[in-house]
Amino acid sequence: MPSSDQDDISDLKHVDMTVRELLTEMKDTSEVIIDLAYASLMYNSSTMAEKVRGLEDDMDDLKFATRYKVLLSSRTREDARQLSGILEVASAADRISDAASDIVSLLRFPPEKRPFITEMLSEADEKIRMIKISSDSSMVGNTIGRLQIEASTGCKIIAIKNRRGWTYDPEDEMKLRANDVIIVRGTDDGADLLVEYAAGRKEWEFEEIVPDDVIEDEAEEDLQNEEELSEEIRGEGDEE
């Protein structure tokens, strides 16, 4: 649909997000897109590669919206200096997503023609694994957020396949069902642990729910500690 002359901006995606939201979204996308690109090679999946290309398009839209917002708000020399930093981070996130496109372009070779890549993926510190949730698993019926899968196993869920199809970078609210297939990134130890839970060989250990006021008090104390620490580190300069 061609845009009208008076209102070009309404066609611009993400224009209602703040610069902060835009940057956060770009950072998160730059992380998931690389995982997904490696997963597409690992499982020779053109569906995942397609999603990587879709995310790269999103990234371009996000970068464009960020530039637009930044240019609109730059009034003074001081503004310009501050805002140029934002454009640099946006461009770094965009470079990362370009790298993801390079990675998925390798799908044009059949897996047997890229043995080095498969070996690299199986020897890296963090690996990609595909795991099926058994109907015996105590994970079934719980949301990702309630399970705190990443905090409990170190495995980040890159994608889930359930009856409805694939969901990439799923939200915490998503519920796991028997026979769902998840693709995760994690260390061997973490993935082995998750396999035990998913197969129902090990009972999920839910974190006790600590009352909110206790969490708040502790969080405040921790934050204070962290600020002190961070001052300590800063004071050191370049000694090593």
Place this chain on the structure above:
Amino acid sequence: MPSSDQDDISDLKHVDMTVRELLTEMKDTSEVIIDLAYASLMYNSSTMAEKVRGLEDDMDDLKFATRYKVLLSSRTREDARQLSGILEVASAADRISDAASDIVSLLRFPPEKRPFITEMLSEADEKIRMIKISSDSSMVGNTIGRLQIEASTGCKIIAIKNRRGWTYDPEDEMKLRANDVIIVRGTDDGADLLVEYAAGRKEWEFEEIVPDDVIEDEAEEDLQNEEELSEEIRGEGDEE
């Protein structure tokens, strides 16, 4: 030291690594360099930024060594096709490390001049946190590998500061001592859990050590399941 005419290659770093090792190293470096770049902004640390620049130089050496190896082994048209894929992955990893350089270049602005960046880092899905290991913590005296910190809390240790100074991307063999400071990347839930352990408010739960033969049997079974799953996924084509 200038290289002699006959033996230029002996000066080439990483030349004794295989292509597979080179690629794996590049992939791992491309991951840690981004975390470290964001951490340097988060804690305004020029020491960390220096390390990022060092890693970027390493990445250039790795890329150079990979090219050299690939060119040496490319004999036929078929070889060339296969090996060009390796160069693409190497270049993707290199692009990511360039993005890390862009990120640390923001250190030229003082923190108060880059508020958006700090906000972005505090709102991203995975955050950077700095945590001190208390002398009361049951983590003290154990290695990172024995604790399986990433599998148990989802937090990846980016750097450790102990009496000897900073260590970046520490090995599993490294032992934690009282008063060590660790910088981690993880979700809020995971980092909150790690803070509890590090402060000694929660006792570390060591994973039971399962006998090797049980692990091998299970691993073989899991691998078979994963191959079947992965066939299933491949068969699907592009439906979503």
